[in-house]
Amino acid sequence: MKKEFKVIAELLPKNIRVLDVGCGDGSLMNLLINEKNIEARGLEIREEHVKKCISKGLSVIEGDAETEINQFPDQSFDYVILSQTLQAFYSPEKVLKDLLRVGKSVIVSIPNFGYWKVRTSLLFFGKMPVTRTLPYSWHDTPNLHMCSIKDLFYFCREKNIKINKIIGLNENKTSEIKKNNLEIKNLFSKIGIFLLS
Amino acid sequence: MQLNRVLPGLAGLFFYMNYKLENVKKINVTRPLLLDCKQTVSNFPLAYETYGKLNKNKNNAILVFHALTGDQFVSGTNPITKKDGWWVTAVGPGKAIDTNKYFVICANVIGGCMGSWGPKEINKKTNEPYGLNFPVITIRDMVKAQESLLDHLGIEKLLCATGGSMGGMQLLQFCSTFPNRTFSAIPIACSTSHSAQNIALNELARQAIMADPSWDNGEYLKKNIQPKNGLAVARMVGHISYLSEKGMQEKFGRKLQEKADYEFSFNADFQVESYLRHQGYTFVERFDANSILYITRAMDYFDLSKQFKGGLVEAFKKQNTKFLVISFSSDWLYTTKENKDIVIALNSAGANVSFAEIKTDKGHDSFLVNEPEFLKTIKGFIDSMQIKFENEKRI
Numbered sequence: 001m002k003k004e005f006k007v008i009a010e011l012l013p014k015n016i017r018v019l020d021v022g023c024g025d026g027s028l029m030n031l032l033i034n035e036k037n038i039e040a041r042g043l044e045i046r047e048e049h050v051k052k053c054i055s056k057g058l059s060v061i062e063g064d065a066e067t068e069i070n071q072f073p074d075q076s077f078d079y080v081i082l083s084q085t086l087q088a089f090y091s092p093e094k095v096l097k098d099l100l101r102v103g104k105s106v107i108v109s110i111p112n113f114g115y116w117k118v119r120t121s122l123l124f125f126g127k128m129p130v131t132r133t134l135p136y137s138w139h140d141t142p143n144l145h146m147c148s149i150k151d152l153f154y155f156c157r158e159k160n161i162k163i164n165k166i167i168g169l170n171e172n173k174t175s176e177i178k179k180n181n182l183e184i185k186n187l188f189s190k191i192g193i194f195l196l197s
Numbered sequence: 198m199q200l201n202r203v204l205p206g207l208a209g210l211f212f213y214m215n216y217k218l219e220n221v222k223k224i225n226v227t228r229p230l231l232l233d234c235k236q237t238v239s240n241f242p243l244a245y246e247t248y249g250k251l252n253k254n255k256n257n258a259i260l261v262f263h264a265l266t267g268d269q270f271v272s273g274t275n276p277i278t279k280k281d282g283w284w285v286t287a288v289g290p291g292k293a294i295d296t297n298k299y300f301v302i303c304a305n306v307i308g309g310c311m312g313s314w315g316p317k318e319i320n321k322k323t324n325e326p327y328g329l330n331f332p333v334i335t336i337r338d339m340v341k342a343q344e345s346l347l348d349h350l351g352i353e354k355l356l357c358a359t360g361g362s363m364g365g366m367q368l369l370q371f372c373s374t375f376p377n378r379t380f381s382a383i384p385i386a387c388s389t390s391h392s393a394q395n396i397a398l399n400e401l402a403r404q405a406i407m408a409d410p411s412w413d414n415g416e417y418l419k420k421n422i423q424p425k426n427g428l429a430v431a432r433m434v435g436h437i438s439y440l441s442e443k444g445m446q447e448k449f450g451r452k453l454q455e456k457a458d459y460e461f462s463f464n465a466d467f468q469v470e471s472y473l474r475h476q477g478y479t480f481v482e483r484f485d486a487n488s489i490l491y492i493t494r495a496m497d498y499f500d501l502s503k504q505f506k507g508g509l510v511e512a513f514k515k516q517n518t519k520f521l522v523i524s525f526s527s528d529w530l531y532t533t534k535e536n537k538d539i540v541i542a543l544n545s546a547g548a549n550v551s552f553a554e555i556k557t558d559k560g561h562d563s564f565l566v567n568e569p570e571f572l573k574t575i576k577g578f579i580d581s582m583q584i585k586f587e588n589e590k591r592i
Contacts, residue, residue, distance in 0.1 A: 041549075050553050051570070054521060055577025057585055061540060061552040071541040 003172050004191055005031055008081060008107055011165070011195060012036055016078035019043065019102065021065045022085040026053035029060075041077075043068060066095060072102040081107045084133075084191070086152075087143045093159070100161065100196065109193045112168075114148030114186040133190050149192035150182055156196060165195040218277070221269070221305075221312040222246060226345045233335040233498075244312030245269050245304040245346055248288065249296035256586055258352045259294060259579070260343075260379070261303040262360030262367035265492055266435070266484060268311035271303045272296065277311065278483050286567045293576035298583070299356065304346050306339040306367070308492050310485035314342075317418055317485045328487060329415035336363070336499040340370045347378065354380060356586050357579050361385035361564035362531065363492070366499050369539065372520075373501060373512045380589070381519040381582040383575055385564045386528050388535035389509055389542070390500035395530065398438050399493035402431035406486045415487050428486040429477030436476045441527035441560035445469065509538075513546035519585075520550040521578045523571065525563040551578070 005028045012018065014036045020029050023042030026049075032038040042060035044050050053060035061068065065082075066089050080103030082095075087110060089095045099106045111133040112118070121129035128138040136143065147155070149168065156163050166177040168189030177185040177192070221244045229239040246269040251258060261271050261284065272288040274281060288294045288301055305313040308331070316331035323330075347355070358379040360368045365387025372382050391399070409427025411417055417424055440448075449469035453459075456466065465471040505511035520543055524536035533554050543550040555571045557563045563571060 047553070047556065047570075050551075051574050051577065054551050054553060054574060055581055057578075057581030059519065059549050059551050061544075061550065062554055063537075063552070071537075071544050073545050076547070 002027070003174075004083065004109055004169055004193065007167055007169060007174055007193055008083070008109070009035055011107060011167075011193075012038065012079060014038070017041075017076070019072065019077040019080045021069065021080060021082045021099065023049075023053065023058075023060060024083075025049050026056050026058045026060065028081070028083065029053070029058050030056065033058075066090060069095065069098040069102060074101055075104055077103045079103055079105050079107060083107075083109050084111055086110055087145045087147060090144065092145050093155075096159075096161070096196075105164070105195065105197045107193065107195055108152070109191055110147060110149070110152055111143075112149050112186065112189050112192050113146040114150055115190050116187050119187075131190075148186055149177065149189060150186045152192065152194060153177075153182060156194070162197050163194060164197055167193040167195075169193060218244075218312045221277070223312055224346060224349050226314075226342060228345055230338065230341055230345075232332055232338045234332050236332045238314070238332075241307070241314035241342075242312060242318070243304055243307065243314065243342055243346055244309075245302060246271065247303075247350075248272050248301040249299055251300040251350070251352070255352055256354070256356055257298060257583070258300045258302060258350075258355045260347070260355050260358040260371075261288070261294075261301060262340075262343075262358070262364035262371070263303060263306065264360070264362040264364045265489075265496065266432070266480070267364070268309065269303045269305045270311070271301060284565065286565065287572055287575065293572040294359075294579060295576075299579070302346065302350065302352075304343045306492065307342045308334045308339065308488060308495060310488040315485065316415070316487035316491055326418040328418065331487070331491060333494055333498075334491060335495050336366050336370050337374065337504070339495065340367050340374060343367075343371075344375060344378070354378060357381045357383065357582055359383040359385065359575070360387075362387055362561065363496050365531075366496065369501055369512075370499070372516065372518055373504075376515050377517060379518055380586045381521070381578070383521045383523065383578065384536075384539060385523045386525055386531045386536065386561055387539075388531050389502060389512070389539055391497050392535070396497045398434060398530075399497055401434050402493055403490050405430035405434065406489060409486075412486060415490075417486070423481060424486045425478070425481035428481045428484065428489065429474070431486075431489055432477045432480040432484075433473040436473060438530045439560055439562040441529065441558055443527060444558045444560050447558065509542040510545045513543050513548050516543070516546060516548040518548070519582060520548060521575075522550060522552045523564075523574065524552075524554045525559070525561065525568075525571075526554055526556045527558050528561040528563065530561040 017039045020042045023044050029040040032040050050062040080099045086092050118129040168175050168177045168185040169191040223242045223244045229237050231237050267283045270282045271284045272282040290297050305311040307314045309315050316327045320327045365384040368384050406427040409424035412424035452468040454468045454471040501512045502509040522540050524533040540552045
């Protein structure tokens with residue numbers, strides 16, 4: 001089980017309704033159902049993932065989040081989760097606004113482009129970074145809008161999106177990110193998990 | 198007529214009247230049924246078939262709703278036509294819907310012609326076949342009639358109900374009318390109302406039948422004949438709509454039927470012509486022309502949102518049923534978009550719904566043929582639902 005999922009699960013109360021956007025093979029959904037008695041629904045674009053979820057008994061809709069999120073009524077979920085996919089959308093701003101419409105709260109995680117290994121890769125080798133959290137080459141990456149924790153922090157401020165909490169994740173270590181440690185955490189976190197509303 | 202000339206040999210193969218329908222399983226529905234056309238009927242036959250065994254807890258039952266030209270013989274060999282059951286690819290021992298584990302039920306719809314109350318049954322008042330005196334029935338009437346069968350079999354709650362095409366429409370109606378009668382549901386390649394194109398194609402089929410002089414205003418059974426040319430054309434229309442453009446091109450292209458060159462005649466030069474004629478003329482052996490009129494009418498009238506004054510969301514309120522909606526990428530009769538509209542309505546009603554689009558070139562027919570991805574998906578869903586259903590009952 002990915003550490004990121006455990007962190008997300010810990011952020012959530014029990015017995016609520018959650019939509020997992022880009023739910024993959026349903027690992028997070030299963031975790032939430034089993035450990036938190038959460039009513040979980042998923043949205044996933046890849047057919048093989050959808051079938052895997054269905055055979056696990058999970059409720060998952062095949063479709064592109066960018067267009068299909070429209071079908072969910074306003075505030076129909078307590079939480080909407082978007083794990084490491086915000087950067088892959090044509091319009092992350094529109095998607096984020098949609099998520100905030102559908103969910104009372106939103107959890108967004110991003111692979112942090114401000115992580116030091118990412119920075120040094122470009123600085124010292126002059127090549128687009130390929131790391132474990134960013135495993136793609138420049139030409140086949142689905143990631144259209146890479147950003148750092150700092151970028152998303154200021155983006156939310158600019159768009160009046162309320163940040164309730166930010167958690168930085170490096171391997172198994174987690175730490176809370178605040179305005180006063182943003183610079184350093186932006187350098188040492190591989191993943192940023194934002195709790196928004 | 199042209200078609201008579203090309204298939205003289207088939208005239209003698211007209212088995213239809215010799216089918217022994219008195220041997221099929223039937224219940225007599227005694228509970229009065231108020232039809233949508235405001236007539237009330239009672240004491241009518243509903244023919245059905247079952248496969249597998251109902252377990253002690255009665256929680257392994259799966260109800261299958263059949264499509265336009267289907268019948269109750271889902272699996273094994275159809276005892277009437279001696280051909281494979283219509284869904285033998287999906288239902289049977291060890292199949293996706295495994296009859297070693299599950300108890301599968303299918304009823305012939307009212308309006309049909311495999312033993313259920315339909316236009317070719319004898320009207321007790323006149324002692325003659327109903328013909329056009331049969332009331333115009335709807336999808337809701339079909340579904341209400343089938344609920345009686347569940348009562349008869351003592352099944353309070355199904356593990357799953359499923360159906361493709363018109364079977365899917367019946368299923369949506371069933372879930373809406375009887376919200377707690379099934380734990381899970383798989384509507385396949387269907388919609389909540391017919392599009393103009395769907396209605397047009399059905400009208401083409403009806404007009405073909407009615408244009409056949411033998412149809413005789415629906416009175417043909419009194420003379421012991423069938424409007425088989427019209428019925429065959431109706432079936433051909435259907436078959437074109439069940440295949441995708443690409444699938445048809447790949448299967449037939451411009452290939453000629455057992456000949457090196459054109460014959461410069463109106464015989465079936467092309468393989469696709471031969472295919473359609475074969476499909477058309479084997480169909481008349483097993484189906485009643487008036488049944489096609491009545492059943493296609495029921496499909497055209499079906500409009501779930503109309504029943505709820507335009508609110509499809511209302512139709513799915515109070516649903517505890519877990520849905521899996523399936524569409525096929527190359528189906529142009531019931532498109533992915535129409536199937537997604539069902540998903541959207543279910544979602545808006547807060548129902549529990551999954552959706553998968555199967556990528557295939559096989560068109561609307563995909564649910565009837567061996568389409569491994571489709572079969573794997575329904576198997577995965579049903580097997581997981583069985584576990585959940587058992588857990589729910591234990592709680």
